[in-house]
Amino acid sequence: MSNTYSSSVAAVKSQSLQLKAVIILLMMIVAAGSAILLKPQINQEEHFSLETIVPKKFAQWNEDDSYAVLQVSQDKQAVLSQVYSQNLSRTYLDNNRNRIMLSIAYGSNQSDSSMRVHKPEVCYYDQGYQVQNLVNNNLQTDFGLIATRRMLAYKGGVQEPVTYWIKTGDTIVFGLKSRLVQLKYGLKGEIPHGLVFRVSSIGDEASAYKIQEKFIRDLLAVLSPEDRVRLTGKTSF
Numbered sequence: 001m002s003n004t005y006s007s008s009v010a011a012v013k014s015q016s017l018q019l020k021a022v023i024i025l026l027m028m029i030v031a032a033g034s035a036i037l038l039k040p041q042i043n044q045e046e047h048f049s050l051e052t053i054v055p056k057k058f059a060q061w062n063e064d065d066s067y068a069v070l071q072v073s074q075d076k077q078a079v080l081s082q083v084y085s086q087n088l089s090r091t092y093l094d095n096n097r098n099r100i101m102l103s104i105a106y107g108s109n110q111s112d113s114s115m116r117v118h119k120p121e122v123c124y125y126d127q128g129y130q131v132q133n134l135v136n137n138n139l140q141t142d143f144g145l146i147a148t149r150r151m152l153a154y155k156g157g158v159q160e161p162v163t164y165w166i167k168t169g170d171t172i173v174f175g176l177k178s179r180l181v182q183l184k185y186g187l188k189g190e191i192p193h194g195l196v197f198r199v200s201s202i203g204d205e206a207s208a209y210k211i212q213e214k215f216i217r218d219l220l221a222v223l224s225p226e227d228r229v230r231l232t233g234k235t236s237f
Contacts, residue, residue: 050088050104053227059218060094067091067099092215100215103198104231108191120164120198121151129153129160133205136174137163141217146232147172152205161208163216164198170234197231 056063086106093099121131133152138145146165153160165172169184169192199215201208220228 048227048230050086050106053223053230054088054090054102054104054219055222056090058222060096061092061100061215061218062094064091064093064099067101094215098211099201100212101200102215103196103200105196107194118196119166120162120196121153124151124153124162127155129155137209139163139213139216141220143220143228143232146216147174149174150205150209153200158202159204160200160202161205161212162198162200163209163212164196165232167195167197167231167233168192169194170229172233195231 084105084107088104090102091099121134124131131151131153135150137148137150139148148163148165151162153162166174199212201211
């Protein structure tokens with residue numbers, strides 16, 4: 001009886017694994033077919049200037065050009081230049097000397113993997129940082145919730161908490177869900193644009209994230225409705 005039961009369990013497990021393999025294969029076939037058949041034609045690139053829409057001074061924040069933001073290697077910069085059509089990097093100080101490092105990158109073509117925006121955790125890791133405590137967090141603003149991610153980057157004894165989000169088309173999206181959004185645009189024959197919004201500061205996580213949230217809220221409050229949508233999208237996936 002025991003051997004018969006064990007054989008039955010093994011058979012069920014084997015069938016389950018086979019079913020999963022078939023499902024994964026079908027998903028790969030659908031994805032490959034979509035890439036061939038959809039052939040997006042309309043590029044949804046927006047014509048705006050990050051330098052113009054993001055003010056150098058707002059609320060209690062002023063640009064601090066004495067402090068350099070995260071720098072990347074020359075070979076990495078060459079790759080990023082192909083993906084992004086605009087990059088904005090600034091450092092801000094408030095009246096209490098709290099410092100925020102802001103980075104926004106915009107790419108007009110998210111039609112394939114080689115042109116997709118890069119996740120900040122990957123960029124930090126490539127620059128020699130250790131990354132941990134990667135978690136999702138909903139940021140409450142006067143204009144609705146923003147789906148964000150937080151992470152802690154550290155190097156040489158310095159801690160740099162980071163808050164970021166990634167926008168594909170008009171949707172904030174993370175991970176594999178970005179592919180679903182790309183397929184949605186592909187079905188309409190459109191090529192979505194992409195944007196990475198990132199803020200960071202030096203210090204412990206609890207206080208850093210509070211300051212970062214205040215900075216984001218202060219920035220969104222001075223933007224026009226149109227420019228807010230450019231940075232935050234209309235929906236979260």
